[in-house]
Amino acid sequence: MGPLPRTLELFYDVLSPYSWLAFEVLCRYKNIWNVSLQLRPTLIAGIMKDSGSLTAMRxxxxxKLEHPELLEKVSRELWMRVWSRDEDITEPQSILAAAEKAGMSTGRARELLERVSTPQVKNQLKETTDAACRYGAFGLPVTVAHLDDETYMLFGSDRMELLAHLLGEKWLGPVPPAATARL
Structure with missing residues (x-):
């Protein structure tokens, strides 16, 4: 049995293209570096006060609360819509289209969309945003590494080489050989 996975938290907002870069790199490296990647949708407006992505982040x-296994795919689809295809992610139909493309049924996606304004969802997003702020976030993405009872906060998508160093791992560039098979 190998070493237990170390935990990385990625605080991100889909309106941040730099968050997308960090997201893709960390998703590619999570198995290579043997880390447990905790995706933490965060409202950048709570940090920077204005982004327009409130419904998407909710x-x-x-x-994450109901279908954490789909969080990576739905996040990626929202980024693809807004940053790759210049499509909207603020309207319900746009969010539903991204969820469906990620593999969620239309009915289930509609049920989840109806819950975005519930106190539970609002409070969870606020708690996650507050957690990022407690780590010292002043923008996104923020990656928090929990290693040997130490916590390290790294801001930006250009800190992957430093993260690899902290983990005692090799940085193989943004598309490591093990990830090219998935692309």
Whole structure:
């Protein structure tokens, strides 16, 4: 049996293209580096006060609560819509389209979308945003590494080489050989 996985938390908002870069790199490296990647949808507006992604981030929050296994795919689809195809992610139909493309049934996606304004979802997103702020976040993405009873906060998508060093791992570039088979 190998060493237990170390924990990384990625605080992100789909309106942050830099969050997307960090997201993709960490998703590619989570198995290579043997880390437990905790995806933490965070409202960048709570940190920077204005982004327009409130419904999308609440939707990702309810996905994390109800279908955490789909969080990576739904997050990626929202990024693809807004940053790759210049499509909307603020309207319900856009969010539903992203969820469906990620493999969620239309009915289930609608049920989750109806819950985005519930106190549970609002509070969870606020708690996650507050947690990022407690770590010292001043923007996104923020990666928090929990290693040997120490906590390290790294801001930005350009800190992967430093993260690899902290983990005692090799940085193989943004698309490591083990990830190319998935692309």
């Amino acid at each position: 939707f990702l929050t309810v996905v």
